[in-house]
Structure formats: structure tokens, C-alpha cells
Amino acid sequence: MTETPKIIVRFAVVAEQPNSRDEERLSTHTSENSIAGIKRYTGFVRGRDLYPLFDHLSLEANPRAAKTGNVTNAIMESLEKTPELFPFKSKGILIGTSNYEALQRNRFELRFEDLDSEGILDGGHNMLAIGLHMLLAVMDERELARISLWDDMKDLWEKQRNALEAVKEKFDFLVPIELLVPSDVENTASVQQFEMSVLDICAARNNNAQLTQETKSNKLGFYDEIRDRLDPAVASRVEWKSNEWESSETKPIKVRDLLALAWIPLNRANEANLLPLDISVTPQNIYRNKGECSKQFDKLMSDKGVSRTVDGPTHELTNHTVASCFDILSDLPQLYDLIYSDFPDAYNSNGFRFGANPIVKMYDPPRREAAKDKSAFLVSQPHTHYLNKPVYYRYPDGLIMPLVYGLKGLMEINDDKVVWAVEPVKFVEMYLKDIAGAYRLVLDMARFDPQKLAKNEASHEFAVGEFEKALLKHRAKRMV
Template identity: 35%
Template structure:
């Protein structure tokens, strides 16, 4: 213990040792990501932006929390998908392109979202070992700016979640008559927003995630890369909340037409790549209208 260099070396390799020790009983990937410190900066940013939501997230496996960290990581790929290709940790000659992420993973494979997150964070272009510790610090400005974007996404998700039924009905729809919606609302007594846990009126029909996530993915259209003080970052083109207030009703008018093609089944909607692409295009068109109007 008096050998400072030896202790530091041990800490740097501690988690690799744990992985070898547990080759038959693997640690959950979320535990590994937490152990490496890949959630640290995101958690810090989230606490600075919204302490309530940060407290509701289970950052560490089995610590308890109304929101699984995987749900937040799934949303984080909306900005992270725009990050430049990076070197692989195990083989720096190989390149990982974050655009390999498939938008349907947000609904159909939260585990794959986390797996790709770990792969991105472990890149030597993204993180480096902390001084005197076995965790890693994020050094990539595009990733850091993506985390900043991510801190806002839970609030925007809750915003759409609480209004989805009204937006659908306002476009000549009857949301409450959809079988999956009836089933969800019949078994949900205390209706609350998923991330913030804010109460929703009992007479408002809440929506399955499969209906919301493809629409929510459209927010990526509001992001851009730009140079700030010589560094490339990812940032909002326009205020997302103001944009949603102005355009979401019209976007819903186009988006709801996809439901019939998917038999009004949220699982089919959530797994249909075309639903994500259509939503993204609708957001782009609305953004273009704003630019022309200026």
C-alpha cells in the first residue's frame, strides 16, 4: 500500500481484473459503464440542469430509481449519433462510426444502446484515465456537448408524453379508441410523466413508448455541428421547446397517418425505421419553413 505507483497501476486495471474474476457471472453492462465513470459527467450535467430528474435515475445498478439509466442513454443517441467517427479502444486501427447506431434501438434494444455507448465512451478519442483513479474522464468536446443536449431531452420527452393524446385528437383522431392505448390506460391508475414523475390528469390518455419514440427522434433535425472557440460541438439550431410549441401539432397530423400502416400497434410503430425517418423529415421541413419565414 506504500507503493504509490503500484497502487495507481492496480486501480487502472482493477476493472479488467474484475472482469476476469467474473468470467462466468458477468457484471451487467450498466455496472461496467458506471464503474468506468462513463456516466459521471452526464450525471453531473443532469444534476446541474434538473436535480429532480437526476435523482430519479438509477445511475448505479440496484441503487434504486424510478428511471433506468438505459432509458436516458437511449435518448442520448439522438445527439451522439452525430459525433465524428472515433478509434476503437481494443484496436485503435479500427474505427467506430456512431452513425452505425440504428434509431429503432431506442425502442427495441435499450441494451444495444448501452453497448454502443460503452463502445463509444471507451475510445481513446473520447475518454482517458483519471489521475490516480480507475475511472475515465470524457475529453471529447462533441460528446460533452451531446451530454449537454441530453440533459434537456427528458423534459422534452415528458412534454410530448403529456400532450400526445390531445395532439393526436386535434388532428381528427380518436386516440382513446386505439386498443393498445385502452389497455395501457386501464391498468395505469396514477398517471405521471416518465422522467419527471409529474402527475397527468386522470382523464388524459397516456401513450405507449412505441408511439412516441419515433416522433421524438425527429428532434435530431434541430441539431447542428458548429465551431466554438476552435472546437467542434453539437448544439441546437433553434430553441426546441419553442419549436415544439409552434410546429408539433402540424407534425402530428402527418405522423399519425403512419399508425394505420402499422395496424395501430405501438410495437410495430416503434420498430419501423420508416416511422423515425418520416418524423425526422417532418421536423426538417418545419425548420425549413421557419428559415424561409425569416
């Protein structure tokens, strides 16, 4: 864990809840003299006294990444035009830490030992807007216009730190601050209770900001084992929490896309009764209902037979079968891209014309230049979904989703683990032409409608059967 230097935060005005008199009243009515093991300090902090937070903290503990937009623009306008009203117009900033000390003169020494679950729990957009407002005092507005994300602002903050110190005293506006700490930092049980509560509080406070289920799960550590196994080229493009990615030509990979793929090996494990609970998703939901895949994934990962809590709310994977499914998952993005890129040629090799269908577009600049009707051709080259590799056809991925699910036919059980029966990339390269020839039947029955294909369970099971047949053929060749 990364430790930050101790931070001193000075309140202009602060109130303690519950205070000593409150605790006396609580103790006469309940068996506890605190509320859920949590103490709260609320009050106002002057802008200049937020400098230590900008210097040493980031937004790891905040489930949503802060991004500029209408919200931050409104906050900055309020700071510029009516700073005296800002503490009453803004909900402010929520800070949480399990290690603190109350000092004299309304000062608090805060120590953040786990930045993944402690720090700024809510109010990231306020922090971003305040930081940009302060930077405006030392920078040109046009330079700041390019800033979109919190990390960009932090980079500028560090570069302009000396200049910011020189104008520090001008920032006397008040900011509402709420500080959550354990009711008794000397009591281990109290501290543990606080750590378990922080994530729920954080999620609840972010509900108004449309916090996604995937973002909460990321905070619980449900995705750590997946992230660690993925090809770094894929992992670096995954949007693990909301607003983490800036809009760009290269779109981020949604984490629920990976969770959907995870159910291919997880379904195989469940069929073998290897999961601690009977849980699966229908093949068609991997395409049409990724939200359901995400919910089922959370249910699985929350099970005591799959993970255990460590370091407060964070979960650690303990189930070897599920771990083996994540090993399989690490190969699926590459296999998905391989099937997408190679299927058109595999289909054509059987004497068919994949590009003849109007939902298929081709990237072929010379042919486009010569063609009278250019509607079948692309101006720019398409790329694969996961590894962003250039391809020559663009078509709805619903056409090949049953084939992706068909990879389950190459998975087998070894003791309590799901493993590949063969090296999957080489196998797909070797047998995709054969499988594509048989798959034409499914395409014809669905009339090349990607929705009918991807939402029909029978098309998925057909693909699984074709991969299993190809595997039998492969093994028979090796025995000759």
C-alpha cells in the first residue's frame, strides 16, 4: 500500500457529531455510544487550506473519476461570481480516513494508509473545479481549456506549485467539508467496522451521480484478479470506473464487456458443478444483457466460497476454479479479435461472399476509388474491439458472438480447474475455415440478422458443437 505524508487540514468552523454530550444521550438509549463506529466532523475550510489535499491526495477512493463538463463549469462560475454563497450552494467534499488526530485550533492531522479506500470519497468534481479555479490565477484560460480529467489538473498543479503558493492567500472562500473517522481509533474493532462501512457510504453518496455497479465492484476488488491477468495492452484500455476515459478516437473497453466474456468459462465450470453456488448466464445474455452478466458476476464474487474480505471492504479471490476461469478469460479478448478479423476470409474460403451482405462494409481504398456505388466501402480503416488492430471488414459483432461463445467447446476440466484442451489461438487459425463453412447454415437461417443470431441460444450451442467436432477431428489426426 502507498502511504502519503501526514496532512494537516484546518477548519474555519467545525462541529463534531456525535460529541461528548451526544454520546451520553446515545448511551442511555442504546448499547453503543457511537453511530455505526463512525464519528463525523462537519464544517467549512477556506480554499487556501485545501492546498495539502491537492498536494498529496488523488481520487483513488472516489468511485467516479472527475471530469470537466457542465457540473465543473457551474462550480467554477459560482466561485468566480458568488464565492460568498459557495458554501451554501455546494455539498462540498467528503473525506474519510481510519487514522487521524484532532489537534488544537480546529486542525486535524490526517494519515491515509490505503488510498484505494480512504481519501476523497465524494466531491471529486468539486475538487477538480476548485483546482482549476485556483490555476486560473496563475495560468492563461486558454491553457486550462484543454484540461479534461483530474490527472491532467494534478500535473499542472505540480508544475505551477510555486506560483500557486504566491497567490494562496487570495483564496479565502469557504468550502463545506465532511470528515468521517472511526469513533475510537484506539479500538481495533471500531476501526475495522469503519473500514467496512466506508465503501457503502461512498457508493450511497455517489448515487446521485449515477454510480454504476461496475464502479462499486471495482472498489470491492472484484476485478483485481482479472486486471492482473490481462494483456497490458487490453487492461490499459479498460474503463474500470465511470468517466475514467477522456473522449478520443480510441474508445475505451467497457468492463462489462469483459465480465460478459468471463461467463463463457464460468458457465463451463458451473456445468461441471465446480462453483460453490449454482450460477450461470444464458449464452445470449453475453451479448444482449451485459448488465445481468455484471450482476451475476458480483453475486458470484461476493460468495464466501469464492472470496474473502481483507483490508476493510476489499475482497481477495480464494477459489481455484474461478481463478482458472480468469486465466481462460485473459485469452478471450485476443481470440475475440482473431475471430472478428479472420471470419470474413474464412467464410469466403468456402465459396461464399461475406462482403455481399449490405450490413458488411469493406475497407479497400483502390476499389472504393473505382466503384460507382461507394456505399459498401469505408473511408477509414476499422479496428478490432480489444487490441485495436486494423482490419478490412466492419460488421455487427452479433454475427460472430455465437462463435466466440463456441470457444467453450475447447475448454475441459482438469481436477477442479477449467483449462484449454488445445492452444486456442493456433486452433482457431487452423480450423476457423471449417467452422465457418458449417456456421453458414446459422447465418442463412437468421438471414444475416445479427440480433436474431446473437439473441438465439440455439445458434450459440450450434457453435459450441462445431468447435467440439473440430476438436475431435484435431485429436483424431494426432492419433494417426
